[in-house]
Amino acid sequence: MAQIDIQNVQKFFGHLQVLKNLNLTIADGEFVVMLGQSGGGKTTALRAIAGLESVTSGKILINGTEVQDRKAADRDIAFVFQSFSLYPHMTVRENIAFPLRAVRMKATERDKAVNEVAGILQIAEHLNRKPSALSGGDMQRVAIARALVRRPQALLMDEPLGVLDAKLREQMRAEIKRLHIARGSTSVYVTHDQIEAMSLADRIVILHDGVLQQVGAPDEIYLHPTNLFVAKFVGSPVMNINGVRIDGNGVTLSGADASFSFPDDALASVRGTAADLTLGVRPEAVLLQHQQTEGYIEVQTTNIEPLGSHDIVDIGLGEAVLRARTESGFISGEGQRVWARLDPAQAHFFDTATGLNLRGAN
């Protein structure tokens, strides 16, 4: 197992820069998820660590050794592809044993290692079948077994659950987590699915347009997004993002006909800035009441999405729209008059031009 350091890595494809000065340290035994939209550079970063992609400049270190100029075969890294990439002409056993043949391990030891990892991943009964005879989940297990059998320095996974159906994805997600806890392997996992990222990661790395946006534990990313991109990208339903004007203690959403009142300390970080401001509040931070209450302003419900465990309620105040999360059945229909307030502790003010969270990482 190993620590991986990425230092000032740049990657160009022709004139297109896909990684912009990437710096990241992945600790020994850590499970890091790279999260971002497609084309954000996360897969390129992963392939660069594996040696499947060269870097234009910068260093990649595995356990303190520079590897950026080494071949993939010499990095002692395992890779799980989205397509699984099981060799169709080999049986499952041969597939799993393939990395061991590269190092010319003795046949008896090889069989032992294959049987052991097959046992862990519960694919022992499939060892003599061809990959094409397996279900998607079992193919995925074989791909992971092939990656783990060699006990590599690190396990890299590129959207390994991307082609599975939703139910299987959830099940395999739990298995990957269980496996990581059991083996403690340094893992880097690429996905565009924030739920996967949240549930698996020790730390999430958010990449957008080749630039690292934020690195942090899942709750940190969720509660304290450093910029508008992260705020909008993480969380479902998405955070309410509205332009705002601040007068004294009143926070007025653009297009709204009334203003929310915030305590002084909540506005301390944005006082005196000349910048245009954008307010981000997650739906659960939009609080609703049926009766007129101190500090609440009157709004109108416009749409309700009942989701079973909770409802998402759209409320209108003038032209502005906010989405609120309520317990299910709290609001019975559209066009109701209710009272709303924003939780100041969960409100984020962003500089509209730069996208940065003005509260910083508090």
Place this chain on the structure above:
Amino acid sequence: MAAVRTSGERTTNRLAIVLVLIITMIFLAPIYWIASTAFKPRNLATTIPPTVIFTPEISPFVKLFTKRSQLRAAPTPEEYEAAPWWERLVFDGGEKVVRSGRGEVQLSGYPSRFMNSLIVAITSTVLAVGMGTFTAYGFSRFKVKGEQDLLFFILSTRMLPPVVVAIPMFLMYRAVGLNDTHLGLIILYTAFNLSFAVWLMKGFIDEIPKEYEEAALVDGYTRMQAFFKIVIPEAATGIAATAVFCFITAWNEYAFALIMTNRRAQTAPPFIPSQVGSGLPDWTVIASGTLLFLLPVAIFTFLLRNHLLRGMSFGAIRK
């Protein structure tokens, strides 16, 4: 699968089978003609209407593999004396007389021509498919400068009818001593098939996801090892198909073989019609020679049938 079929579907199915049978019979008619002629006594080979029922015999094959000539010798003094004066002039020129009633039987030219065909076709196929696979892999997996132009150039070698260059080729071959050699024909057929092999193999290799090799690369293999352990087995279908096409082309080639070879390295295609000769051709011998000539391609294709029929990649990549 136990699918339920309606009577309508069953009728359609039967009609389809009948249609396939008719088409197959049309395609196989010439083969039948050759095969039946190859076993006919000579006097039944050209009857009108054709003889369908006859007792097969293998004398055409015996005649194919042997050649018989009449024994000749210098005239004895008695014969010389007995000859008229103008015949003596001929004897003086070295002409021999036929010893009537005595002949000699030798091995005909067919076995060696057949061997030549095998040597040339197999070697050129191996070379063309081998080089073609490597080249196609390079074009498929690496950024090659001027790739499109190069590929077009390779294809363009097939745009000219080959016979157009036959005479210049013959002159060049004669100048370097390659005419009537196995090597000469092998080079010729390899060059001719290579462009075809590159294009065909590129199509097949493009179909193999490059993740397979990448998986092998991170699993600790070099690119060359990945090529032999992953790409070649995955491309087996394509290699088999390409090999069949190259083999058929080289095996059947007539024009260059006729021009470039005459004896030592002559292949079967120009040899068989040369047996028609002047006078009344023995069609049974030609048919037997042709029938044997058909066999290697049929056997080769039959051996590779599983590879030819098998699907390209069978579902281990999920897209």
